[in-house]
Amino acid sequence: MSDDPMRVAVLGGGSFGTALASIAADNGGEVCQWLRDPELAAQINREHRNGRYLPDYAINPTVKASSNMQDVLERAELVLVAIPSNAFRDVVRQARPWLHADQILVSTTKGIQEDGFKLMSRILEEETGFIHIGVISGPNLATEIAQKQLTATVVASDDPLTRTRVQKALGCDYFRVYASNDRYGVELGGALKNIYAIAAGIAAALGMGENTRSMLMTRALAEMGRFAVDQGANPMTFLGLAGVGDLIVTCSSPLSRNYRVGHALGQGKSLDEAVEALGQVAEGVNTVRLVRDKAREDNVYMPLAEGLYQVLFEGVPAREMARMLMLGEQSSDVEFLLSREDVQQAHRRVETRNE
Ligand SMILES: NC(=O)C1=CN([C@@H]2O[C@H](COP(=O)(O)OP(=O)(O)OC[C@H]3O[C@@H](n4cnc5c(N)ncnc54)[C@H](OP(=O)(O)O)[C@@H]3O)[C@@H](O)[C@H]2O)C=CC1
Numbered sequence: 233m234s235d236d237p238m239r240v241a242v243l244g245g246g247s248f249g250t251a252l253a254s255i256a257a258d259n260g261g262e263v264c265q266w267l268r269d270p271e272l273a274a275q276i277n278r279e280h281r282n283g284r285y286l287p288d289y290a291i292n293p294t295v296k297a298s299s300n301m302q303d304v305l306e307r308a309e310l311v312l313v314a315i316p317s318n319a320f321r322d323v324v325r326q327a328r329p330w331l332h333a334d335q336i337l338v339s340t341t342k343g344i345q346e347d348g349f350k351l352m353s354r355i356l357e358e359e360t361g362f363i364h365i366g367v368i369s370g371p372n373l374a375t376e377i378a379q380k381q382l383t384a385t386v387v388a389s390d391d392p393l394t395r396t397r398v399q400k401a402l403g404c405d406y407f408r409v410y411a412s413n414d415r416y417g418v419e420l421g422g423a424l425k426n427i428y429a430i431a432a433g434i435a436a437a438l439g440m441g442e443n444t445r446s447m448l449m450t451r452a453l454a455e456m457g458r459f460a461v462d463q464g465a466n467p468m469t470f471l472g473l474a475g476v477g478d479l480i481v482t483c484s485s486p487l488s489r490n491y492r493v494g495h496a497l498g499q500g501k502s503l504d505e506a507v508e509a510l511g512q513v514a515e516g517v518n519t520v521r522l523v524r525d526k527a528r529e530d531n532v533y534m535p536l537a538e539g540l541y542q543v544l545f546e547g548v549p550a551r552e553m554a555r556m557l558m559l560g561e562q563s564s565d566v567e568f569l570l571s572r573e574d575v576q577q578a579h580r581r582v583e584t585r586n587e
């Protein structure tokens with residue numbers, strides 16, 4: 233591999249796209265960032281600052297922003313797609329004329345497409361048919377990355393070249409990139425944790441404490457594992473940065489947009505008001521709906537996702553939902569050791585004996 237600077241394109245001018253563009257440039261890459269708003273692109277080039285999404289942080293001055301996709305993509309070796317899931321396919325289609333099979337295409341987006349319940353790297357595959365496809369996911373609050381706080385992420389792909397090139401392009405003294413070959417599991421972890429971050433934000437706004445947050449995160453992990461198994465994914469991946477790592481940060485930090493939506497709901501705002509006030513993407517709002525429907529369809533036990541769905545979309549008060557969840561059927565701690573069915577059977581046996 234040559235030591236020439238890697239040519240990196242970033243599609244998306246939001247907070248994460250901007251943070252990633254700056255990392256790649258700090259790392260010596262030749263970075264072009266595409267955003268649809270020419271005025272914001274001009275501001276990035278002029279002031280080295282993204283006034284809309286990361287107003288308080290300096291961007292590496294060598295990042296070139298443009299609203300011309302051809303200019304950004306034509307020479308790129310690595311393309312990072314940081315576009316919310318509801319616009320992801322459209323933007324990849326716009327980009328398609330300037331994408332070529334030698335490029336490495338990586339999704340950074342933690343969401344699900346409603347039609348077919350597809351994750352974003354699948355869309356990259358469907359739209360291009362290329363083989364160098366991967367995802368990055370992990371505990372990666374864009375604002376903290378912009379502050380150069382020490383951070384780690386995961387690049388996941390079954391293609392070793394994709395993993396190595398991304399590790400080389402982004403790994404630096406404040407951003408460490410771990411490799412995984414479980415693309416689906418890493419991507420699924422990133423999408424699912426947003427659901428529980430909304431719930432954690434609600435709990436915090438209702439004055440619930442650290443025991444509650446810890447219970448919520450741990451039971452969320454159990455629920456995520458159950459869903460992963462149903463989808464044919466390996467739940468072991470959730471023990472890594474893209475599972476438990478991202479769950480911890482997103483359920484704990486007011487810098488998370490999903491957490492903030494939850495917090496606003498807990499303070500009594502309507503869902504529309506909470507999303508409107510945020511002004512940025514909170515993927516979990518859509519993800520909870522899709523995952524809850526899928527769980528029902530496949531008969532997967534996901535009481536937290538079901539409960540949050542009812543709070544968000546059916547007007548059930550959050551405190552009442554929390555009470556119902558606490559009084560729900562008896563269950564097991566680690567289901568890989570003791571199944572829920574075993575716990576319930578034992579209860580039934582005791583009840584029959586007492587009758
Ligand atoms: N922010 C974070 O901390 C992290 C985010 N992520 C993931 O990254 C993804 C992108 O997030 P992020 O950068 O934070 O998002 P933001 O909400 O900050 O920004 C979204 C960006 O996408 C652009 N966009 C939206 N719709 C379209 C469209 N139809 N055509 C072209 N551009 C469009 C917006 O442009 P415009 O301004 O013109 O509307 C904006 O540049 C999300 O799925 C998120 O889950 C992952 C890890 C961390």
Ligand SMILES: O=C(CO)COP(=O)(O)O
Nearest residue numbers: 370371372373488489490
């Ligand atoms: O995924 C993230 C942190 O890893 C960002 O979370 P939000 O989208 O909730 O801000």
